[in-house]
Amino acid sequence: MHSGSLNAIRSTDQPRVRGLRESGNASLRKRGLSKERRLVMVASLLADSSRVRILYKLLDGNAYSASELALAAGTAASTASTHLSKLVAGGLLHVEPRGRHRFYRLAQPEIADFLDWASAIVDESRIPVPS
Structure with a gap:
């Protein structure tokens, strides 16, 4: 779906990204959270359509301002700011x-x-839509 965007993201500075990932995971581990609990936390972040729209906007590998992401999410700037803080x-x-x-x-x-x-x-429609 967004395969072209993956190359843009992968072309970023990998050591910097790896360091962010390691520091983020380390802070979650310091809180004593299991791998399953960390997965639940990430899943809860993805449970909001505005946050998903923000993430999709960022798939091209570029950095965007909060106002640009608010527009992409279709939310007020204050709402987008809350979503960005959570992400x-x-x-x-x-x-x-x-x-x-x-x-x-x-x-x-x-x-x-x-x-x-x-x-x-x-997209494969294997997941039933709740009624």
Whole structure:
């Protein structure tokens, strides 16, 4: 679905991304959370359609401002800010301050892989839609 975007994300500085991933996982481990609990936390972040739209916007590998991501998510700036804070705290996004603005990007390329995988499962319509 977004295979072209994966190359853009993978072309980022891998040691920097690896360091973010390791530090994010380490902070979750310090809290004593099991692997299953960490998965539940990530799944809960993906349970909101606005947050998923934000993540899909970031699949091209670029960093975007909060206002650009609010527009992509179809939410008010204040709502998007709350979503962005949750995604950063959950280790899915990395924030880069630039002057007065903050720019967001995917924290690791595996997030794009996961979104592509999840989209493929949904596209295959094997998962029943709750009524």
